[in-house]
Amino acid sequence: MKQSQLFGSTRRDISKEEVSKNAILLTRGGYIDKEMAGVYTLLPLAFRMAEKIKNIIREELNKLPHTSEVLMPVMQPHQLWEATGRREIIKDVMYDIKDESVGLGPTHEEVATELFSHFYNSYKQMPVAIYQMQTKFRNEPRAKSGLLRGREFMMKDLYSFHLTDEDIADYYLQVKDAYMRIFARVGLNAIYTDASGGVFTKYRSHEFQVLAESGEDEIYLNQLGDRAWNKELVNENDPEFLQFCEGVIDKRSAIEVGNIFRFDNKYSAPLNAAVTNKSGERIDVLGASYGIGITRLIGTIAEVYGDIEKSKINWPKSVAPYKIHLIELGQDLGQDMYNEIVGAIHELPAASDILYDDRDESAGTKFADADLIGAPMRIIISSRTLERESVELNGGLVKLTDLKNKLT
RNA sequence: CGGGGUGUGGCGCAGUUGGUAGCGCGCGUCGUUUGGGACGAUGAGGCCGCUGGUUCGAGUCCAGUCACCCCGACCA
Numbered sequence: 485m486k487q488s489q490l491f492g493s494t495r496r497d498i499s500k501e502e503v504s505k506n507a508i509l510l511t512r513g514g515y516i517d518k519e520m521a522g523v524y525t526l527l528p529l530a531f532r533m534a535e536k537i538k539n540i541i542r543e544e545l546n547k548l549p550h551t552s553e554v555l556m557p558v559m560q561p562h563q564l565w566e567a568t569g570r571r572e573i574i575k576d577v578m579y580d581i582k583d584e585s586v587g588l589g590p591t592h593e594e595v596a597t598e599l600f601s602h603f604y605n606s607y608k609q610m611p612v613a614i615y616q617m618q619t620k621f622r623n624e625p626r627a628k629s630g631l632l633r634g635r636e637f638m639m640k641d642l643y644s645f646h647l648t649d650e651d652i653a654d655y656y657l658q659v660k661d662a663y664m665r666i667f668a669r670v671g672l673n674a675i676y677t678d679a680s681g682g683v684f685t686k687y688r689s690h691e692f693q694v695l696a697e698s699g700e701d702e703i704y705l706n707q708l709g710d711r712a713w714n715k716e717l718v719n720e721n722d723p724e725f726l727q728f729c730e731g732v733i734d735k736r737s738a739i740e741v742g743n744i745f746r747f748d749n750k751y752s753a754p755l756n757a758a759v760t761n762k763s764g765e766r767i768d769v770l771g772a773s774y775g776i777g778i779t780r781l782i783g784t785i786a787e788v789y790g791d792i793e794k795s796k797i798n799w800p801k802s803v804a805p806y807k808i809h810l811i812e813l814g815q816d817l818g819q820d821m822y823n824e825i826v827g828a829i830h831e832l833p834a835a836s837d838i839l840y841d842d843r844d845e846s847a848g849t850k851f852a853d854a855d856l857i858g859a860p861m862r863i864i865i866s867s868r869t870l871e872r873e874s875v876e877l878n879g880g881l882v883k884l885t886d887l888k889n890k891l892t
Numbered sequence: 893c894g895g896g897g898u899g900u901g902g903c904g905c906a907g908u909u910g911g912u913a914g915c916g917c918g919c920g921u922c923g924u925u926u927g928g929g930a931c932g933a934u935g936a937g938g939c940c941g942c943u944g945g946u947u948c949g950a951g952u953c954c955a956g957u958c959a960c961c962c963c964g965a966c967c968a
Contacts, residue, residue, distance in 0.1 A: 496917060496929070497904040501897090501961045521960065570968085577968065591968055625893070625966055633967080700967085773968095814926060848928040855928090866927065876927095 485806070487841040492517070492527040494853045505698055506786035507630025509797055513856040515782075515805075522627020522635035526779070529857065532805035533782050534638060538617050540669050540802065541640050541776060544662045548655070551613040551642070556595045558619065559586050564594045568754045579621045588621035593751050593773055596643035600769070601757040607647050610759060610769070611655060615642035617778060629698060631783030632739060642774040645752070647759065652746060652770045659774050663692055663742050666776065671785060671800030674741060677703050679714035681745050688717070689745035692776075693738035696787045705734040712738075739784045744774040789858075797858030806839035808891070809859035813847050813866035821870045825884055829863075832891055861891075 492514045502508050510516045515530040526534055545551055562585040565571040565578075578587040589595065596614060604612060620639045627635045642659065646652035660676065667674035674692040681689045693703050693712060702715040707730055715735070718725055749768035752758065758766040782803075790797040801807055810829065812822075829838060839859060841850050854862055864876040874881045882890055 494929095495903070499898095499904070499961085503962070518960095574968070576966095593968085622968075626964095628961085775968095844926095846926055846928085846930055848926090848930075850929090851927080852929045864927080868927070 485836075485839050487839055488843045490528055490839070492529075494856045502630075504628070504630040504632070505790060505792055506632065506783040508792060509786050509790040509795075509856070510630060510783070512795065513797065513858065516631065522624060522633065522637075524631065524634065524636075524779075529805040530782055533785075533799075533803050534778055536803050536805075537670055537778055537781055538640070541617070541666055541778075544666045544669075545615055545640075545642065548613065548658055548662060550611050551615065551644075553616065554599075554614045555616050555618065556589075556592050556599065558589050558621070560589045560592075560595055561586055564598060564755075568594055568751050570594070577622050577624075579623055589618075590620055590622040591773075591775075592616070592641055593643065593747065593771070594755070596641075597645075597751040597755045597757045597771060600643075600645050600752075601755060604645070604757075604769075605759055607759050607761045611644060611646040611651055613642060613644035613655070615640060615774075629700070629783070631779045631786075632698070633700070634779065637780065638778040640776040640778055644772050644774070645757070645769045646771070647761070647767070647769065649770065652748075652772055656744065656746065656772055659744055659772075660690065663744070663774070663776070667692060667694075667741065670781060670803050672741065672781075672788065675703065675705070675710060675712045675738070677712040677714050677738075678717055679743070680717045687746045687748075689743055691740045692742035694741050694784050694788065695736050696739050696784065697737055698787050699737035699739040701738050701740050702735055703738045704729055705736055706730070707732050707734075709734075712736075739780070739787065740777075741781055741784055742774075742776040744772065746770070746772040748772075794855065795852070796855035799858045799860060801860045804837075804858065804860050806857075806859050807834055807837040808839070808861045808863060809854050809857060810838055810840045810863045810865065811850050811854060812840070812842055813850065813864060813868075821873070821884075822865065825865055825875060825887070828884070828888055829891070832888065834891070863887075 494514045495512050498508065498511050502511065510530065513529065515527055517525040517527060519525060542553065562571055565574055574590060577590050580587040600612070604610070617638065617640045619636055621636055624633060624635050627633055644652065644655050646655060664674060664676070672694050674694055677691040677693045679689045679691045681687050691714060693701060703712040704715065704718055705712045706728060713725060713728060748770045752768040752771055758768050760766050785799065785803060786797060789799060829835065839857065841854070843850070862878055869875050869881065872881065874883050875887060877887070877890060
């Protein structure tokens, strides 16, 4: 992609009102543009990241048994929420459509459960799970912190339906493992955290928390640092908690990047999502929800990998919008040589992952922009490097003839 | 929803006791530059968030309203 043709650009100055690290870096880098509080455009750079994250999620979730991707509606009838008794609870959060008994979906337990009931009637068909990646709408009382808490945001939500307690428990753990792989692949160290189920469920929920100063949640880490309890769940006299932390309490701020919880028959019962078992009895299926905030993940990765002072980000390779930033300095390079290197690079499998800065800008501007854009690999081509039949790759000179090997 | 703060060219900001608006960046043109956000010249661009009030006169004072930021509450 030629940078001169990329929509948007880095920004030198942004409002001093913006305090959130991810919002500052992503806005300056030309990744996002704010429309209103908690509502952002994903510019090409952030959009590419979102697509890469979505593909990683797909790869991992598609390994799960009986699991398919779908796309459910954003518009949801109030009636469905009234049926499960959640209309009153959701009322302040759901954006409603004027003069219609319809709102924009903040979550999809109702829709997913109803959808299930349209196709499943027998234990022989069980279990089954569906997931989607979609924009969610929640009227947050206070949207803030850039992509970390939006009123409109992209989410992956998965719903599973099971016949037995054993089966749902097994699937739940499989999802947990898939989530841990997903977070690792996008470069985050997520901590599996026990949390309160809130109004969602009588069960404890489990959150995936990433340690960060900017995190809204507070968690108590165990000694190994690989398990935690959310503060909201903690009663410091609880024997189970005391055993968990073994006397060492390490309280840390963290960002919740995913959460999973069982709700069993909470929605299947009122929505009549039941199947017949071997004896011919109709039994309500057991359900669970599993969510990952995709746009929040982008914000979280920026929080973890960004540096405000240096105005730069070092994205993990797996999610960087472009893996290679090819920067051309000067305009009087030997054109033959130049064509040769660009040609060589474009023969690589990752050619679509190259951002080529072909703009007529000063070296300083190009470097500053490159720092903000944060590609993991930087190739500089200039008359200085071409004199030696080389380019600069991440700070070191590499012969043109060796470049292909270095990049593959 | 409580408390505090902010709304002025595309972006970032200044604007004194009320007198019809200015700076930087960016943008256009010309020239010089080209390895860490280059320089000179010149030019374009603003119903001062919105509504009402006070006044001969309001960016400036008053009231209301909307939006945005921070702290808290909330967070399906």
